[in-house]
Amino acid sequence: MSDESRSGLDAVDEGVLVEGAASPYNEAPPEARNDHASVAALYQRFGGAVVRHQVNAGGQHVVFVDPSRSLEILTWLRDDAEHRYDMCSDVTAVDYGAGRPVNVVYQLFSTTHKRALRVRCELPLDALEIDSVMPLWKGVDWLEREVFDLFGITFRGHPDLRRILMPHDYAEGYPLRKDFPLRGRFSREEQTRRALNQDPERFYIPEEFEVGGAVQEVRLPPVNVTAAPDRGTTAGES
Amino acid sequence: MGLIDRTRGIFVGPEAPTFLTTKLDFFVNWARRNSLWPMPFGTACCAIEMMASAASNYDLSRFGMERMSFSPRQADVLICAGRVPYKLAPVLRRVWDQMPQPKWSISMGACASSGGVFDVYSMVQGIDTIIPVDVYIPGCPPRPEALIYGLMMIQEKIRQESLNDHYALRSEDPATVARPRAAGEELVGLTGPFGNSTQQDRLSGLAVTPAAFPSDDPSSDF
Ligand code: SF4
Numbered sequence: 001m002s003d004e005s006r007s008g009l010d011a012v013d014e015g016v017l018v019e020g021a022a023s024p025y026n027e028a029p030p031e032a033r034n035d036h037a038s039v040a041a042l043y044q045r046f047g048g049a050v051v052r053h054q055v056n057a058g059g060q061h062v063v064f065v066d067p068s069r070s071l072e073i074l075t076w077l078r079d080d081a082e083h084r085y086d087m088c089s090d091v092t093a094v095d096y097g098a099g100r101p102v103n104v105v106y107q108l109f110s111t112t113h114k115r116a117l118r119v120r121c122e123l124p125l126d127a128l129e130i131d132s133v134m135p136l137w138k139g140v141d142w143l144e145r146e147v148f149d150l151f152g153i154t155f156r157g158h159p160d161l162r163r164i165l166m167p168h169d170y171a172e173g174y175p176l177r178k179d180f181p182l183r184g185r186f187s188r189e190e191q192t193r194r195a196l197n198q199d200p201e202r203f204y205i206p207e208e209f210e211v212g213g214a215v216q217e218v219r220l221p222p223v224n225v226t227a228a229p230d231r232g233t234t235a236g237e238s
Numbered sequence: 239m240g241l242i243d244r245t246r247g248i249f250v251g252p253e254a255p256t257f258l259t260t261k262l263d264f265f266v267n268w269a270r271r272n273s274l275w276p277m278p279f280g281t282a283c284c285a286i287e288m289m290a291s292a293a294s295n296y297d298l299s300r301f302g303m304e305r306m307s308f309s310p311r312q313a314d315v316l317i318c319a320g321r322v323p324y325k326l327a328p329v330l331r332r333v334w335d336q337m338p339q340p341k342w343s344i345s346m347g348a349c350a351s352s353g354g355v356f357d358v359y360s361m362v363q364g365i366d367t368i369i370p371v372d373v374y375i376p377g378c379p380p381r382p383e384a385l386i387y388g389l390m391m392i393q394e395k396i397r398q399e400s401l402n403d404h405y406a407l408r409s410e411d412p413a414t415v416a417r418p419r420a421a422g423e424e425l426v427g428l429t430g431p432f433g434n435s436t437q438q439d440r441l442s443g444l445a446v447t448p449a450a451f452p453s454d455d456p457s458s459d460f
Contacts, residue, residue: 165325166325166360167324167325172359175359175360180359181359182357182358182359183357183358183359184358184359184360187426188363188367188425188426188429189421189422189425189426191324191359192324192327192362192367192368192418192420192425192429193418193421194324195324195325195327195328195362196327196328196331196368196416196417196418197328198325198327198328199328200328200329
């Protein structure tokens, strides 16, 4: 395939690993870094920590960075005036199976510069740990919990890292990992028994249902008894 | 019965008698089957069809079911419309336990009846493993006509009940509260794999997923 006919869509077709290709990772040519200001700046500033750069479908630029420096790099991307990725629209993970590293994916958007950037960190299966980005974007709270729940990746520094989608006492492992059997590890009988043994009240506190303080808002104002002259005696007593 | 005099037509006017004679069974069942209050347990796409059945085009209220009872304690028929994940299983069971007798239940759609396409780790394979079911409605999703037909089958079922069988039909063992309806062999039979997933094996030869919490160890006794 000549370089002219290559598009981002080809990269999606070929997947992350390309058999027999010069670079097994479908890397974008070095010139492509200059198409995206943040990619070029990342290479310049964090050269050693940037592992590779891809351009995916729709011209989505993806930078793979060293997970041990992810927090530092993401902090810079959020705060630097040239970049200002003030919105983290998604945190997710991908497991490619066959013992390959699990990728944590951050999808960033800059509302100032109207630019999107995807940052990925590869975590080897025996060290599924990465710094939480809760200090940068508060909204990633539940996203990181979801990744923890379904992939078993620990987010260091997350204040409330517990399961979110699966039951809290779920004991079969991490369902979105490639080594997880589709129908779960336990028999249907055991799964049903455990499901009915759950105690939902144990895990939820009333505060969790009143995010935003709606419960306080709906309280009725106190009734003004003295305003009703017919009930003068009652008003005098109260 | 009662309301019609076969020789003189319908009773109206001053000569109409002030009483009727009928069988108690008929009268009780007539009252029950024409005021079935559904408890909607809509968990997924099937619930959209259930809402359509209650809306003006299909108009469930023609059958005495206009009042969707959003409290299980005032409901007669549980309509489980949609797939039920294991996390929701105790909720479904509790809603059913909270409903007073006499009560009936409808499993609406492929997912509620059998797990449907979701033969996976997270999904209850048929709500009949959790609660007793009177009528299964096939379809993905069933059309409102199908739901109405299912409700009419419940009406037909009620019509055939007798107060003589009341205790056999309507008594509940407190020991079954919050327990699965099916256990052991029966549950294995009900949840048996079908379709593509017959080829799926629980034992994958790949790496063991490490447990995050000590209680997550599958070998530990729960
Ligand atoms: S049976 Fe079909 S329509 Fe109904 S909940 Fe399942 S997937 Fe949705």
